[in-house]
Amino acid sequence: xxxxxxxxxxxxxxxxxxxxxxxxxxxxxxxxxxxxxxxxxxxxxxxxxxxxxxxxxxxxxxxxxxxxxxxxxxxxxxxxxxxxxxxxxxxxxxxxxxxxxxxxxxxxxxxxxxxxxxxxxxxxxxxxxxxxxxxxxxxxxxxxxxxxxxxxxxxxxxxxxxxxxxxxxxxxxxxxxxxxxxxxxxxxxxxxxxxxxxxxxxxxxxxxxxxxxxxxxxxxxxxxxxxxxxxxxxxxxxxxxxxxxxxxxxxxxxxxxxxxxxxxxxxxxxxxxxxxx
Amino acid sequence: xxxxxxxxxxxxxxxxxxxxxxxxxxxxxxxxxxxxxxxxxxxxxxxxxxxxxxxxxxxxxxxxxxxxxxxxxxxxxxxxxxxxxxxxxxxxxxxxxxxxxxxxxxxxxxxxxxxxxxxxxxxxxxxxxxxxxxxxxxxxxxxxxxxxxxxxxxxxxxxxxxxxxxxxxxxxxxxxxxxxxxxxxx
Numbered sequence: 392x393x394x395x396x397x398x399x400x401x402x403x404x405x406x407x408x409x410x411x412x413x414x415x416x417x418x419x420x421x422x423x424x425x426x427x428x429x430x431x432x433x434x435x436x437x438x439x440x441x442x443x444x445x446x447x448x449x450x451x452x453x454x455x456x457x458x459x460x461x462x463x464x465x466x467x468x469x470x471x472x473x474x475x476x477x478x479x480x481x482x483x484x485x486x487x488x489x490x491x492x493x494x495x496x497x498x499x500x501x502x503x504x505x506x507x508x509x510x511x512x513x514x515x516x517x518x519x520x521x522x523x524x525x526x527x528x529x530x531x532x533x534x535x536x537x538x539x540x541x542x543x544x545x546x547x548x549x550x551x552x553x554x555x556x557x558x559x560x561x562x563x564x565x566x567x568x569x570x571x572x573x574x575x576x577x578x579x580x581x582x583x584x585x586x587x588x589x590x591x592x593x594x595x596x597x598x599x600x601x602x603x604x605x606x607x608x609x610x611x612x613x614x615x616x617x618x619x620x621x622x623x624x625x626x627x628x629x630x631x632x633x634x635x636x637x638x639x640x641x642x643x644x645x646x647x648x649x650x651x652x653x654x655x656x657x658x659x660x661x662x663x664x665x666x667x668x
Numbered sequence: 669x670x671x672x673x674x675x676x677x678x679x680x681x682x683x684x685x686x687x688x689x690x691x692x693x694x695x696x697x698x699x700x701x702x703x704x705x706x707x708x709x710x711x712x713x714x715x716x717x718x719x720x721x722x723x724x725x726x727x728x729x730x731x732x733x734x735x736x737x738x739x740x741x742x743x744x745x746x747x748x749x750x751x752x753x754x755x756x757x758x759x760x761x762x763x764x765x766x767x768x769x770x771x772x773x774x775x776x777x778x779x780x781x782x783x784x785x786x787x788x789x790x791x792x793x794x795x796x797x798x799x800x801x802x803x804x805x806x807x808x809x810x811x812x813x814x815x816x817x818x819x820x821x822x823x824x825x826x827x828x829x830x831x832x833x834x835x836x837x838x839x840x841x842x843x844x845x846x847x848x849x850x851x852x853x854x
Contacts, residue, residue, distance in 0.1 A: 422746060426807055461743045477811030484809070511808075519745030526741055546681050547730060553685025554692070554734055561689045565697065589700055592711065593836065596698075600715065600837060601844070603686050610686070611679040620678050662809070 402528075405636070406448035411529045412537035413637040418525045420644035422518040424651035430664035431510045433654050437647065438517035445520040450527050462519060466512050473508055474498075481507035487667040503667065531555035536627035545625050553610070561603070568598050671767045676726055684727045684734070687719040691735030696743060712739075713826040714833025716759045717788050721838060722771060725763030732756035750803030754795040758826065761791030769838075774850075776842035781835055788830040796823035 401407070406414075425437050473480070481503030482488050489502035529537075535552035539545045573579065577591045614620075655662050691712045699708035712735065720728030736755035740747040765787040769780055800822070801815040 422749075426749070429809060455745075458743065458745055462745055465744055472814055473811055476814035476817065480811045514808075515746065522741055522746040546676060547684075550681050550684035550688070550730055551734055553682060554688040554738065557686050558689040558692055558738075561686075561693045562697075565693055585700075592698060592700065593833075596711070596833070597837070597840060600690070600718070601841075603690055604841070607679065607682050607686050611677075611682040614682065615678045620681070 402449060404447065404449055406444065406524060407528050408636070409640060410537060410631045410633055410637050411533040412540050412633070413640050414525045414529055415537055416541070416641055417644040418521045420648040421521050424648040425514050425517050427662065428651045428655055429510055429662045430654055430659055431506065431513065432664065433651055434510060434513045434517055438513060440647070441517055441520035444524060448524050448528055450523065454527060455523055458523065466515060470508055470512060473511070474504070478504060480504065484663055485665050485667050489667065530629060532629035533631060536630035539627065540630065546620065564602060565595070565599055569595050673724065673764070673767050674726055675724065680723050680727050683719060683723040684730045687723070687727065687731040688734040688738070690715055691731055692739040692742070695735060695739040709825045709829045711829060711833055713758065714829040714837070717762045717830035717834035718837040720759045720763035721765055721769055721784055721834065724766040725760045728759030728763030729756045732759035750807050751800055753803060754800035757799055758791045758795040761794060762788045762830065771838055771842045772845055774842050774845040774847040776838050784835065784838065785831050788834060789827050792823045792827040792830065796826060
């Protein structure tokens with residue numbers, strides 16, 4: 392059921408054929424450029440770009456539905472919390488007040504606040520398509536190979552590969568243990584008191600963790616026996632050589648990042664775009 | 669065998685990989701509600717602290733970074749970087765206790781429990797009350813009072829998770845290991 396969140400299905404199109412490294416760099420460049428800039432125009436530009444890439448990648452809506460629900464709930468909550476805690480933060484940032492309507496002194500709705508909060512939502516939303524592209528169109532083994540190629544130590548990259556490899560197994564183990572314990576009468580639902588529920592969760596926890604510890608022993612012995620970690624470098628079976636398209640996309644992503652910084656430095660003079668002055 | 673603070677053996681790598689996978693599974697599915705809305709006690713941090721104490725700060729750092737980063741990416745499409753960094757830092761600081769513990773030879777007494785908990789509380793306070801909110805403000809320009817409130821709640825929840833679950837797991841684990849010098853010649 393839930394492990395379907397992370398399924399990689401091989402396809403043959405422009406985005407799938409890019410190397411994992413390219414997609415990672417593009418993802419990082421795009422997210423950093425929207426993280427840095429608070430200019431709604433530039434963020435919209437990046438958002439449109441990301442959606443174009445998303446169309447090209449041919450990811451089906453079914454694959455990302457669960458994720459979208461989580462995202463929507465998260466954004467809504469953040470939106471409400473921000474307003475609840477700092478209803479005048481926009482005014483503080485932009486330095487002006489354009490009142491729309493007022494309930495009481497503190498919770499007056501201002502244009503500045505709306506701009507600030509909408510910008511924030513768009514900022515977050517524009518990172519998502521590329522994140523999904525990266526997760527769903529990259530072969531996990533190739534991902535680790537790409538990490539190694541941009542200078543991450545191969546041991547850390549290998550840890551990442553192991554994570555991706557064992558994550559589905561772990562979910563299966565968790566479900567098996569959980570069902571086994573429930574069939575023995577362990578109640579995890581809301582009917583049980585909180586204290587008992589915590590105890591019951593521990594009863595699933597302990598076997599899961601001890602299985603994992605056994606497995607760690609097994610895998611590390613197997614790797615040691617095959618001489619893992621003896622040399623400073625290693626080669627990757629799944630590593631792909633970079634093609635022309637890879638370089639083009641990387642250049643483009645770097646340009647987007649540079650553009651974001653340029654807009655902030657030369658056009659706006661700060662990270663914020665201020666239409667009110 | 670002497671334990672070095674920053675050693676990185678094959679076992680550390682494997683523990684990191686599997687620990688992070690476990691972290692993701694727990695982070696996404698196993699939360700204990702506290703009754704206050706949207707503040708769950710995340711069991712993942714208990715396991716994070718357990719693995720950090722068992723395999724050292726480097727493993728802890730990577731478990732926090734990979735685990736939180738990937739689970740954010742899977743659930744929300746894009747990691748919330750400031751909190752990912754804070755997660756890594758929590759596990760890293762907790763991991764500093766690693767050379768002082770001898771859990772793998774079956775020793776985990778009252779003093780060790782205290783020591784582990786002092787480390788994890790310091791780690792949680794530094795990461796969630798100081799580092800995460802400051803990064804939130806610098807990187808995302810979030811409102812100041814919101815992020816500090818969130819930070820304090822997170823610090824308490826995570827410290828409870830690490831304190832209760834981490835301690836129980838370490839105790840149980842130490843019981844399964846045979847003590848050094850437990851064999852006697854007849």
